[in-house]
Amino acid sequence: MNIMGELTIIFGLCLVSEGISALIPVAFPASVIALLLLSLLLFAKVLKPEHIRRFSAFLVANMAFFFLPSCVEVIKHAPAILGQLVPFLLISFLTVPLVYCVTAWVVQLLIRRMGKGGEPHA
Amino acid sequence: MLNAMLSSPLFGLTLSAAAWCAGRQLQKKLGLLPPLLTASALIIALLVLFRIPYERYAAGGDFIKLMLGPVTAVLALNIYNQRAVLKKHFLPVLAGCLVGSLTSVGSILLLCRLFHVDDALAASLLPKSVTTAIAIGIAESRGGVGGIAAAAVMAAGLTGAVFAPLFARLFHVTDPVAEGLAIGACSHALGTTRAMEIGQVQGAMSSIAICVCGILTSILVLFL
Numbered sequence: 001m002n003i004m005g006e007l008t009i010i011f012g013l014c015l016v017s018e019g020i021s022a023l024i025p026v027a028f029p030a031s032v033i034a035l036l037l038l039s040l041l042l043f044a045k046v047l048k049p050e051h052i053r054r055f056s057a058f059l060v061a062n063m064a065f066f067f068l069p070s071c072v073e074v075i076k077h078a079p080a081i082l083g084q085l086v087p088f089l090l091i092s093f094l095t096v097p098l099v100y101c102v103t104a105w106v107v108q109l110l111i112r113r114m115g116k117g118g119e120p121h122a
Numbered sequence: 123m124l125n126a127m128l129s130s131p132l133f134g135l136t137l138s139a140a141a142w143c144a145g146r147q148l149q150k151k152l153g154l155l156p157p158l159l160t161a162s163a164l165i166i167a168l169l170v171l172f173r174i175p176y177e178r179y180a181a182g183g184d185f186i187k188l189m190l191g192p193v194t195a196v197l198a199l200n201i202y203n204q205r206a207v208l209k210k211h212f213l214p215v216l217a218g219c220l221v222g223s224l225t226s227v228g229s230i231l232l233l234c235r236l237f238h239v240d241d242a243l244a245a246s247l248l249p250k251s252v253t254t255a256i257a258i259g260i261a262e263s264r265g266g267v268g269g270i271a272a273a274a275v276m277a278a279g280l281t282g283a284v285f286a287p288l289f290a291r292l293f294h295v296t297d298p299v300a301e302g303l304a305i306g307a308c309s310h311a312l313g314t315t316r317a318m319e320i321g322q323v324q325g326a327m328s329s330i331a332i333c334v335c336g337i338l339t340s341i342l343v344l345f346l
Contacts, residue, residue, distance in 0.1 A: 014191040029259025031194035032340045035333065038198035049199060056196040059189070063311060064158045066193050067254040068138050069183030071162035071276060073269030075169065076176050080243065081270060087237035088270075091247050092277035095229045096308045097289055099251055100282065103222035103331075104295040104304035110214040111297055 006055040009047070013037055128174060134182020141165045156283070156312060158276065194255035194336075200329040207326050211299055215327070218300070219334040222307030226251040226335075227342050242266055248346075249339055250274035253310040256336035260343055275310065282309020283316040298323040306331025 001009075014034045021030035041047040049056075059066075074081065081088055127133060141164045145157030169179055201208065208215060227248060234244040245266030249257040254275045261271035282289075286305050295301050298321055305313040305320075306328035314332060318325030 010192045010195060014195055017191070017195075026344050027263035028344065029256060029263060029340055031191045031255050031259050032337055034191055034195035035198050036337065038195050039201055039333075042198060042202040043205075049202065052196065052199065055192075056199045059193045059196050060200070063193055064156065065138070065142050066186055066189045067158060067272060068142065068161055068165070069134070069180065069187045070190075070254060070258055070268055070272035071158060072165045072169075072179060072183060073176075074162070074273045075166050077267050077269045077273075080267070081273065084237075084239060084243055087233070087239050088243065088247070088274070089277070090237070091230055091233045091239075092250060092274045093281050095226060095233070095251070096278050096281040097285070097292075098229055099222050099226045099308035100286075100289045100304045101293045102225040103218045103307040104290075104293060104297075104300045106221045107214045107218035107300035107303050108295060108297045110217055111211065111299060114213070 001051045001053075003054055006052050009052055010055055013041075128178050129181075131182040131185060134179045135185060136182070137165055137168070137179060138183060138186055141168075156280065156315075158312075159280065162276075190255040190258065194253070197253075197329075197333050197336075201333050204326045204330055207299075207323070208330055211327075214299065215303060215330060215334065218303045219307060219331055219338055222304070222331070223251070223335050223338040223342055226308070227339060227346075231346070243270060246270035247274050248343060250278045251308055251310065252336040252339045253332050256340060260340055264343060276312070279309045279312025282313035286313060286316050287320065299327050302327025303331045307335050310335075 014030070017030040017034035017037060020033050021028060038047070042049065141161040142157055144164060145161035148160050149155055149157050165179065168174070169176060230247050230250065231244070234247065239247070242265060245264040246261045248264065248266070249260035249271060252260070254272055257271045257275045258268040262268050282305055286309070289295070290301050295304065301320070302317050302324035305317040305324065310332050314325065314328040317328035
């Protein structure tokens, strides 16, 4: 597949997802719909990884770059954040170890119960 | 001439790419600091220092933002490539991500109530454990602000990326599958970059957690 073909597939999928997102009665992000659609097409073997390999590799390798404008946008909302800085920071940081701990323990417990744990690291 | 240059969308595009390169160089020299953080700080400092209105930057920045949809979509390839690991640990992966997403959303809601946080900020903080592209979509679809959501996502990602090894020791997490999923569930793509350094299994599981938690959180918030 040439690169323009890859672009057509990915952009087309995202465009269709925007349409679906506008059509469904609940607020569901179009990006997640695109992720689900692409997964479906890959698992159903309608699309092969080779069909989107080069463009996907470029996007994933530079993933964080595309978030840059969203981070810069923070200056637009600085007064709102600064006005509630303490709860913003507390909520942003404190919940991280909590989510880590709960997730890890549930998975570890289930894997041990099912007797198919991976090799523990040193 | 300067005005014509600042009015062009190319200004935001060039500034973003240049700041990114500078951020990458800084990371090579100083280690830990992710380019996303340093590049954002650089651009913000420049805009404030030279009193350039944000909208001038956004004219170009919006082109980059447009790519967030495709960036999220191609995560599907990650899931597909890890299908063997996913199949082997399907139930623990699903249960772990579900419990992780529930804990994240539940604890944020609780803390927002506790601190009497206003609705727009609460909607922006709600998806902070999932990857930015999905978080912005969730926040904006619930009346939150994409920029605040991105800031909260960054804060969560950085915490996870820096402290993941410490968390593993602190909470006695020895299973690599559990460790990878936990990193992805609490600190998405930024944490995944660290998980990949810790080990191959941790990296793969963390990528899967980004996708599964993103999808589950999008569904969970529909019921709020």
